[in-house]
Amino acid sequence: xxxxxxxxxxxxxxxxxxxxxxxxxxxxxxxxxxxxxxxxxxxxxxxxxxxxxxxxxxxxxxxxxxxxxxxxxxxxxxxxxxxxxxxxxxxxxxxxxxxxxxxxxxxxxxxxxxxxxxxxxxxxxxxxxxxxxxxxxxxxxxxxxxxxxxxxxxxxxxxxxxxxxxxxxxxxxxxxxxxxxxxxxxxxxxxxxxxxxxxxxxxxxxxxxxxxxxxxxxxxxxxxxxxxxxxxxxxxxxxxxxxxxxxxxxxx
Numbered sequence: 001x002x003x004x005x006x007x008x009x010x011x012x013x014x015x016x017x018x019x020x021x022x023x024x025x026x027x028x029x030x031x032x033x034x035x036x037x038x039x040x041x042x043x044x045x046x047x048x049x050x051x052x053x054x055x056x057x058x059x060x061x062x063x064x065x066x067x068x069x070x071x072x073x074x075x076x077x078x079x080x081x082x083x084x085x086x087x088x089x090x091x092x093x094x095x096x097x098x099x100x101x102x103x104x105x106x107x108x109x110x111x112x113x114x115x116x117x118x119x120x121x122x123x124x125x126x127x128x129x130x131x132x133x134x135x136x137x138x139x140x141x142x143x144x145x146x147x148x149x150x151x152x153x154x155x156x157x158x159x160x161x162x163x164x165x166x167x168x169x170x171x172x173x174x175x176x177x178x179x180x181x182x183x184x185x186x187x188x189x190x191x192x193x194x195x196x197x198x199x200x201x202x203x204x205x206x207x208x209x210x211x212x213x214x215x216x217x218x219x220x221x222x223x224x225x226x227x228x229x230x231x232x233x234x235x236x237x238x239x240x241x242x243x244x245x246x247x248x249x250x251x252x
Contacts, residue, residue, distance in 0.1 A: 007046060009047075009146065012051070030086070042118075058070055072133035170188070170204065
């Protein structure tokens with residue numbers, strides 16, 4: 001690969017407003033910042049928000065699995081359309097990539113995914129990845145998009161994994177930002193709140209779990225606030241959020 005790979009993940013509670021609409025102001029900022037990194041990195045965006053965007057069209061939505069699948073089917077084209085519009089201003093095409101767990105457990109399927117992404121990158125196109133909620137088997141689903149982003153980062157030997165969230169980063173019990181994590185001790189893991197956002201599936205426990213996995217394989221991971229000013233650029237520069245430092249490791 002000619003450029004280092006950057007995986008950027010953003011959750012439902014960050015990319016959508018309280019009423020389920022895509023936050024177009026934030027999306028405009030994301031597109032601007034990603035466009036500045038486009039020449040330096042091969043980039044994949046892992047974006048939640050399809051279910052959150054589509055669920056308002058399901059009358060009496062209660063979150064049952066069938067309703068979630070239907071909401072995802074509605075929300076995915078809306079979400080991708082918003083991304084396409086935001087990146088069009090920077091003359092960057094985007095592509096949709098709906099992934100399932102077997103794409104990572106089956107070598108031939110992953111190599112096909114890898115070849116497709118490389119072809120997209122060769123033409124300056126950014127893939128927008130999400131789980132294929134419409135058909136994913138309940139027992140074989142990703143736990144959340146933090147896992148999908150981490151698997152992509154590992155599979156593509158990414159240099160950096162950025163996880164944008166609704167809080168400034170990992171906070172201690174005094175709600176103070178922990179600027180750097182060099183080792184995932186029980187004390188650090190204990191700072192993770194057990195609750196999740198109303199819209200999302202993950203939470204800080206998920207983010208720390210997969211940050212620990214990514215860093216153990218040599219991938220620097222930054223957990224930071226999605227709405228922090230110029231947050232993506234500053235996270236890349238090590239000036240924003242919680243930086244989880246990688247161990248010296250290679251993935252063969």
